[in-house]
Amino acid sequence: MTKPKVLISDKMDPNAARIFEERGCDVDVITGETPEQLIARIGEYDGLAIRSSTTVTPEILAAATNLKVIGRAGIGVDNVDIAKASASGVVVMNTPFGNSITTAEHAIAMMLALARQIPEANRRTQAGEWPKKDFMGVEVTGKTLGLIGAGNIGAIVASRAQGLRMKVIAYDPFLTPDRAMELGVEKVDLGTLLKRADFITLHTPLTDETRNILSRERLEQTKPGVRIVNCARGGLIDEAALKDGLENGHIAGAALDVFAVEPAKDNPLFGTPNFICTPHLGASTTEAQVNVALQVAEQMADYLVTGGVTNALNVPSLSAEEAPRLKPYIALGEKLGSLVGQLEGPEVQSLTVEVSGAAAELNLKPITAAVLAGMMRTWSDTINMVNAPILAKERGLDVREVRHDREGDYHTLLRVTVKTSDREREVAGSLFGDSQMRLVEIAGTRIETDLEGDMIYIVNEDAPGFIGRLGSTLGAAGVNIGNFHLGRRLPDRNRGGDAVLLLSLDQAPTKEVQDAVCALEGVKKVRALSF
Ligand SMILES: NC(=O)c1ccc[n+]([C@@H]2O[C@H](COP(=O)([O-])OP(=O)(O)OC[C@H]3O[C@@H](n4cnc5c(N)ncnc54)[C@H](O)[C@@H]3O)[C@@H](O)[C@H]2O)c1
Numbered sequence: 177m178t179k180p181k182v183l184i185s186d187k188m189d190p191n192a193a194r195i196f197e198e199r200g201c202d203v204d205v206i207t208g209e210t211p212e213q214l215i216a217r218i219g220e221y222d223g224l225a226i227r228s229s230t231t232v233t234p235e236i237l238a239a240a241t242n243l244k245v246i247g248r249a250g251i252g253v254d255n256v257d258i259a260k261a262s263a264s265g266v267v268v269m270n271t272p273f274g275n276s277i278t279t280a281e282h283a284i285a286m287m288l289a290l291a292r293q294i295p296e297a298n299r300r301t302q303a304g305e306w307p308k309k310d311f312m313g314v315e316v317t318g319k320t321l322g323l324i325g326a327g328n329i330g331a332i333v334a335s336r337a338q339g340l341r342m343k344v345i346a347y348d349p350f351l352t353p354d355r356a357m358e359l360g361v362e363k364v365d366l367g368t369l370l371k372r373a374d375f376i377t378l379h380t381p382l383t384d385e386t387r388n389i390l391s392r393e394r395l396e397q398t399k400p401g402v403r404i405v406n407c408a409r410g411g412l413i414d415e416a417a418l419k420d421g422l423e424n425g426h427i428a429g430a431a432l433d434v435f436a437v438e439p440a441k442d443n444p445l446f447g448t449p450n451f452i453c454t455p456h457l458g459a460s461t462t463e464a465q466v467n468v469a470l471q472v473a474e475q476m477a478d479y480l481v482t483g484g485v486t487n488a489l490n491v492p493s494l495s496a497e498e499a500p501r502l503k504p505y506i507a508l509g510e511k512l513g514s515l516v517g518q519l520e521g522p523e524v525q526s527l528t529v530e531v532s533g534a535a536a537e538l539n540l541k542p543i544t545a546a547v548l549a550g551m552m553r554t555w556s557d558t559i560n561m562v563n564a565p566i567l568a569k570e571r572g573l574d575v576r577e578v579r580h581d582r583e584g585d586y587h588t589l590l591r592v593t594v595k596t597s598d599r600e601r602e603v604a605g606s607l608f609g610d611s612q613m614r615l616v617e618i619a620g621t622r623i624e625t626d627l628e629g630d631m632i633y634i635v636n637e638d639a640p641g642f643i644g645r646l647g648s649t650l651g652a653a654g655v656n657i658g659n660f661h662l663g664r665r666l667p668d669r670n671r672g673g674d675a676v677l678l679l680s681l682d683q684a685p686t687k688e689v690q691d692a693v694c695a696l697e698g699v700k701k702v703r704a705l706s707f
């Protein structure tokens with residue numbers, strides 16, 4: 177089996193490459209490339225490991241024809257077009273905790289550096305000025321810190337600030353009263369925070385809602401003498417308004433680790449009084465970089481090698497323990513999905529996935545995603561388990577999942593029912609041994625067959641002589657039958673009615689062969705299938 181291939185395109189701790197190799201992946205470390213160079217290269221990779229320097233654009237994703245997973249060794253994923261990645265069937269993962277302590281410590285360091293003007297005092301002292309009389313700082317003890325965003329990093333900043341004896345208030349629409357109480361912070365609205373905070377630190381992701389959250393208007397509503405720290409994302413603050421506020425003295429200081437445009441080479445804020453900055457160093461400690469490198473490589477290798485999904489932003493998680501148990505069901509789900517897709521085509525309006533027996537203990541989401549992928553791939557070949565549920569939702573497909581705890585005739589059973597505007601079709605499959613999958617029911621008929629290679633599905637009136645005529649027709653066309661499965665429709669399986677045949681063929685039946693079979697007496701339906 178060929179090994180999955182991973183590209184590390186941003187500077188990352190060497191532990192990442194080591195883990196990829198140890199876990200069965202080939203890895204290339206090629207950093208600092210232009211978007212054009214990455215576009216030319218990305219087609220050969222199954223995985224892309226990044227930090228914040230690589231921006232994963234729709235153009236890169238369009239060229240990434242083999243890509244299965246993007247791993248962000250860090251938290252913010254605003255440099256990845258997640259919607260496009262999802263539509264392309266690419267899983268996007270991050271490492272949500274690996275650098276949170278480090279980043280929170282950076283925010284606290286920036287806050288103290290602002291309070292005591294350490295960078296400027298350092299610069300002038302080393303220039304030989306001894307400017308003692310020019311500096312007068314403020315204590316943070318007893319001051320109010322306003323957190324915008326109280327998630328992982330905000331919570332750590334709160335605890336460190338409380339250690340410095342600050343009062344912490346927080347604006348975060350998703351912060352529950354219980355969590356606020358646990359953190360010892362007062363939950364407030366944004367207007368109150370702006371009015372009361374002596375220091376403001378930002379800890380939200382950059383989204384459509386948070387972009388420009390400290391707009392000119394809001395900066396003007398802040399308490400005079402406020403000091404602002406941003407170690408989250410550049411787009412959260414109106415930089416021009418921040419500069420004006422610093423210059424007119426309303427804002428006593430600002431510390432930015434992040435900028436609207438990075439790398440920030442000639443930002444207008446540079447040189448503004450009481451402004452200090454670092455070049456996106458929030459996550460840059462040895463500890464954090466080892467954490468995120470190890471974690472991203474472990475997560476990506478798990479996904480590429482075993483199918484385990486951890487910390488994905490666009491698909492549900494699946495533990496590395498669960499993944500091998502689900503694997504045969506995913507394969508069976510894809511086959512059953514493919515069967516209903518080939519029989520009913522894109523007119524399907526609803527799909528129900530039912531599991532019983534052993535399958536009922538499993539996580540149903542990936543199995544349903546596999547059924548959807550198998551079905552929809554029969555009419556669009558860019559579908560996989562990642563994008564199938566999204567595309568199904570977009571086309572308004574009604575998808576249901578049903579779990580029966582009791583065991584039926586089979587120790588494990590997966591049943592798929594699809595409905596079009598005028599028909600309903602059910603197929604069911606089971607697993608024998610650990611992983612041998614079989615179709616066990618189709619069109620209300622018990623049957624037991626593999627779904628492999630070229631097949632033909634026939635429904636005919638059950639009457640003597642038909643099998644002979646069918647054999648002759650296929651033989652005359654030079655089509656060899658590999659396997660032959662015949663069943664009568666339930667519930668009256670003993671006589672009359674319709675019979676269902678599923679034949680494995682050594683080659684795909686041509687249109688002429690299908691027409692010839694269709695023309696046989698008593699034939700009601702013929703469909704060529706391929707798995
Ligand atoms: N400077 C750096 O190097 C660095 C390092 C790590 C993370 N970050 C940035 O910090 C951000 C926060 O990281 P985290 O781990 O705390 O994320 P998190 O998801 O744990 O917390 C984000 C918080 O923001 C809140 N939020 C969302 N929308 C909001 C809104 N409109 N108003 C107020 N709050 C809102 C959420 O409810 C959540 O509690 C990341 O998204 C990333 O962009 C920067």
Ligand SMILES: O=C(O)[C@H](O)COP(=O)(O)O
Nearest residue numbers: 227228229250251252459
């Ligand atoms: O979101 C993050 O994790 C930080 O912005 C860190 O970015 P970096 O990995 O480029 O340092």
